[in-house]
Amino acid sequence: MEKHYCNCYIVPPNILEKMKNDNIITNEVYQRSSEISLNVISARKKISEQLNGFLPTNPKGTAQRFIYDSKNTAKEHFELVRQEHDAAIADDTANQVFDNCGRVRDFFNQEYNFFSVDNNGKNMVMNIHYEDTFLNALWSTKIDQMIFGDGDGVTLGNFAAALDVIAHELTHGIVEYTSGLIYTGQSGALNEHLADVFGTVVKQHYKNQNAATADWLIGDTIVGANWPGKAVRSMSAPGTAFNGDPQPDHMSHYNNAPDDNFGVHTNSGILNKVFYLVANGIPPKNDGTSKKDAVAGLDTPLAGRLWFESLKNIKSPNCDFRGFYEVVMQTTQTLMHENVITRVDALDFIKLAFGEVGIS
Ligand SMILES: [Zn+2]
Numbered sequence: 001m002e003k004h005y006c007n008c009y010i011v012p013p014n015i016l017e018k019m020k021n022d023n024i025i026t027n028e029v030y031q032r033s034s035e036i037s038l039n040v041i042s043a044r045k046k047i048s049e050q051l052n053g054f055l056p057t058n059p060k061g062t063a064q065r066f067i068y069d070s071k072n073t074a075k076e077h078f079e080l081v082r083q084e085h086d087a088a089i090a091d092d093t094a095n096q097v098f099d100n101c102g103r104v105r106d107f108f109n110q111e112y113n114f115f116s117v118d119n120n121g122k123n124m125v126m127n128i129h130y131e132d133t134f135l136n137a138l139w140s141t142k143i144d145q146m147i148f149g150d151g152d153g154v155t156l157g158n159f160a161a162a163l164d165v166i167a168h169e170l171t172h173g174i175v176e177y178t179s180g181l182i183y184t185g186q187s188g189a190l191n192e193h194l195a196d197v198f199g200t201v202v203k204q205h206y207k208n209q210n211a212a213t214a215d216w217l218i219g220d221t222i223v224g225a226n227w228p229g230k231a232v233r234s235m236s237a238p239g240t241a242f243n244g245d246p247q248p249d250h251m252s253h254y255n256n257a258p259d260d261n262f263g264v265h266t267n268s269g270i271l272n273k274v275f276y277l278v279a280n281g282i283p284p285k286n287d288g289t290s291k292k293d294a295v296a297g298l299d300t301p302l303a304g305r306l307w308f309e310s311l312k313n314i315k316s317p318n319c320d321f322r323g324f325y326e327v328v329m330q331t332t333q334t335l336m337h338e339n340v341i342t343r344v345d346a347l348d349f350i351k352l353a354f355g356e357v358g359i360s
Contacts, residue, residue: 006183008172008195009138010165010219011156011232012265016135018244024226025155029133061121063109065101067094068127076127076147096160097126097148104167107202108174111301112308117144117173124170128160137162137222139169141176155226162221163206168199179314186320188264193271194311200235201304211280211300217241236276238269249273251321251358270357271321277353279303295349298341305340306331325354 020030064084068077069091081094088095101124108114116122125145134149137159146169151157159165172195175181181191196218204214218241219232229242238247247269248254254270255263281297298306310331316323332350335341343349354360 005140005142006172006261007138007140007142008169008183008191009136010159010168010222011136012260014260015232015265019155022228022244024228025135025152029135029152032131032134061116061123063105063116063121064123065098065105066123066125067098068125069094070127070130070147072129072132072150074131076130076143076145077125078127091128093128093148093150093160097128097146097166100160100163100166101126101146101170103163103206104170104202107167107205108170108198111205112305114174114308117170118177119174137165137169139172141172144173144176146170151222151224154224156222157224158222162219164199164203164218165222167202168195168218171195171198174198175311178312179319180317181314181319182317183264184261185264186267187318188261189267190271190314190319190321190324192264192268193275194307196233196235196268196272197275197304197307201300201307204300209300211276211297211303214300216276233265233269233272235272236280238273247272249357270359271324273357274353274359275303275307277356278306278350282349282352282356295345295352298343298346298349302341306335309335321359325359328354 016025016030019025020027066080067082069079069081070076071078081091082089082098105116105124116124122144127145127147130147130149133152135151135156137146137148139146146166148159151159172191175191175194181187183191199218200214200216204210216236217231217234220230223229223231227242229245231241233245233247234241238249239245246255246266248267249269251270255266257263260266277297279297279300282295284294285292297303306328310324310328313327313331314324319327328350329347332341332346336346351360
């Protein structure tokens with residue numbers, strides 16, 4: 001299978017462009033971000049031999065963490081500052097990345113029996129203090145590493161401390177090693193959706209929250225005073241995370257514009273809404289002529305389990321929203337046979353939840 005590379009940013013570049021146009025960030029900061037992909041790709045060639053030289057290549061890895069400090073340069077894999085079994089160091093950012101990466105790794109291993117991004121114990125390489133005033137964090141499939149900027153302290157920052165951001169980015173790694181969903185159009189939006197799902201599932205798990213008590217925000221701790229809203233995305237109410245948030249919550253508002261790889265971070269809102277409804281339930285309806293009772297949700301742990309099994313069951317890298325709906329229905333049936341899902345109305349409920357956003 002041909003490999004399709006992507007740099008999966010937590011803050012979509014077209015949203016940063018909007019911040020530039022609104023004079024929230026400077027053109028220089030925006031431009032710097034837009035050049036990052038070239039630096040990463042050219043750097044890969046230089047470090048490829050080095051990577052093979054000291055990272056274990058045995059088939060069953062041990063998912064060790066390696067934290068590198070870019071020292072505010074555009075070089076990843078620059079200076080190793082902490083690795084597995086090392087004690088905490090003076091740099092809080094390094095320790096936060098180390099701890100959060102471990103939490104995400106342990107969650108997938110303990111809850112879903114899936115070890116590291118490749119389920120083969122691949123080592124986890126994280127680069128911190130990347131560039132100067134770099135307002136983003138990303139997973140690069142070109143180098144299979146995460147990269148964290150420091151932000152500017154007023155618009156965006158604190159990426160290393162954000163568990164949802166790290167879970168989101170590492171899920172891109174899992175998708176890369178399972179279905180390899182192509183990062184454009186509906187398959188790309190499905191890829192983004194799955195990353196947001198496990199961003200919130202992991203965060204809710206460690207915060208001891210459930211579907212009813214969680215805020216369902218992605219990136220609420222990375223936005224600063226100058227960010228025009230409360231988070232980067234809202235899964236319960238897509239399109240409301242910030243002023244100008246372009247996310248739709250229904251197929252009738254699907255965005256076909258070409259920017260952001262045909263809206264991978266935009267149209268993911270439609271599927272995010274489905275997951276929220278499956279976890280939290282469907283509210284009652286009364287439009288004057290007909291009345292429908294509320295339907296209870298599966299809550300986040302079981303909805304997360306269903307979504308993770310579905311993620312593994314996606315067969316095509318071009319899977320679209322409707323294809324994913326079929327995968328979730330089949331996976332629901334499997335989990336019912338295994339008595340993981342015990343409610344008899346589960347298939348009707350899943351069908352109803354997808355129907356709420358116009359997918360049938
Ligand atoms: Zn992403």
